[in-house]
Amino acid sequence: MTFKKLIKGILLTLTLIISIIFSIYSLAWYSFTKRAEAYLNVIWQDKSHFTVTGDIPRFSGYPFIPKAKFSGTFKHISGIDITTPELIMTGFPAPFQTQMLEAPQGIQITSNYLERPIKLDYGYIQFKIPHLPASDTREDINTWQKTKQPITVEHFVIQTGSIYARGSGTIGLDDNLQLNADITTRVIGLETLLDSLAAEQGERSIAIVRNLFNMMSQIDDKTGEKYFETSLKIQNRAIYFGPMRVSGIPELKWK
Numbered sequence: 694m695t696f697k698k699l700i701k702g703i704l705l706t707l708t709l710i711i712s713i714i715f716s717i718y719s720l721a722w723y724s725f726t727k728r729a730e731a732y733l734n735v736i737w738q739d740k741s742h743f744t745v746t747g748d749i750p751r752f753s754g755y756p757f758i759p760k761a762k763f764s765g766t767f768k769h770i771s772g773i774d775i776t777t778p779e780l781i782m783t784g785f786p787a788p789f790q791t792q793m794l795e796a797p798q799g800i801q802i803t804s805n806y807l808e809r810p811i812k813l814d815y816g817y818i819q820f821k822i823p824h825l826p827a828s829d830t831r832e833d834i835n836t837w838q839k840t841k842q843p844i845t846v847e848h849f850v851i852q853t854g855s856i857y858a859r860g861s862g863t864i865g866l867d868d869n870l871q872l873n874a875d876i877t878t879r880v881i882g883l884e885t886l887l888d889s890l891a892a893e894q895g896e897r898s899i900a901i902v903r904n905l906f907n908m909m910s911q912i913d914d915k916t917g918e919k920y921f922e923t924s925l926k927i928q929n930r931a932i933y934f935g936p937m938r939v940s941g942i943p944e945l946k947w948k
Contacts, residue, residue, distance in 0.1 A: 719756070722785075726752035726759050729786035732825070739829075742946065743769045750782060758783060771943030772805040788824040791847065793817070806941050811853075818849040820864075831870070831947035838866045846876060855885040860925070867928070871945055874927040881920045884910075 730751060737749050747765020754760045760783045766776040777800045784792030796816040803810045823842035827833040843865030850859045862876030883906055890899050909921040923935040932939045 715756075721787075722755055722759065725785050725787045735828075741770075741948070743767060752786075759785060769943070773943065774801075774803045776801045789821055791819060791821055793819050804943075806943065813851050813853050815850070815852040817851075819847045821845045821847065829948060834866070834870055834947050838868070838870055841865075843873075849876070855882040855889075857881045862925070864927075866945075870947060871930055872927050872942065874925070876925040877922065878925045879920050879922045881918050883921070884919055 730749070733749050737745055745765060745767050747763055750761035750763045752759040752761045760781065763780040763782070764778055766774060768774050777796050778798040779796065780800075781795045781797070782792070783795070784790060786792065794817070796813070800813045800816050801810055802813075822844050823840065824837070826837040843863040846860075846862050846864060848859070848861055850857070852858075858878050858880045860876050860878035862874065864872070864874040864876075867873040887899055887903050887906065891903075896903075906921060909923070910919050911921065912919055924933075926933040927942065930944060931941050
């Protein structure tokens with residue numbers, strides 16, 4: 694065999710291998726995205742627990758990482774409304790794959806359980822889901838919960854006004870199939886908010902909160918910013934910020 698034939702054979706073999714790998718990748722790309730779109734179709738058509746205003750997201754970007762966009766409102770029968778002008782979903786919608794949700798123009802959340810709407814100027818979350826339940830029936834949700842593999846929040850960022858928070862943790866369901874979360878959070882900018890409130894309402898009105906903040910706060914060695922770290926927990930149908938109960942949350946009801 695001549696050297697020229699050897700090189701030609703190697704190139705043909707490499708071309709065949711690359712073609713096979715690309716074919717498998719293409720099949721996986723469309724398989725995962727079409728399955729996710731079918732799952733979204735079911736959610737859009739199910740009006741028993743919630744309604745969605747806005748077009749069903751469709752994935753695009755092949756052959757690169759899949760991306761989809763949503764603009765509209767998600768309304769749950771419990772009274773929770775989540776509205777965003779733009780929600781960008783990026784990543785392969787498959788088990789154990791990193792996925793991202795970004796709201797570059799913010800999110801607004803209203804609920805009967807909240808005294809006032811929550812308005813975020815920016816939101817971002819990077820997460821991994823072990824696998825999705827087969828459906829939203831109680832039986833399938835219960836089977837999923839028993840795996841004890843919660844959604845992993847690798848990183849999240851939220852910003853509202855002068856307050857900036859970031860953290861990581863887990864989100865899942867407890868034995869009663871109710872929301873359960875444990876997230877470590879670093880909050881920056883609260884001092885600026887307290888100063889504004891003190892200017893409007895007087896220092897005495899926020900004295901307890903400021904003292905608590907001063908006790909818990911630390912200084913970032915790199916930026917010099919004052920911050921404090923605490924846990925954000927959801928358990929027993931309530932939201933806790935550190936030891937403080939912030940709000941109740943509605944019961945999750947399954948078919």
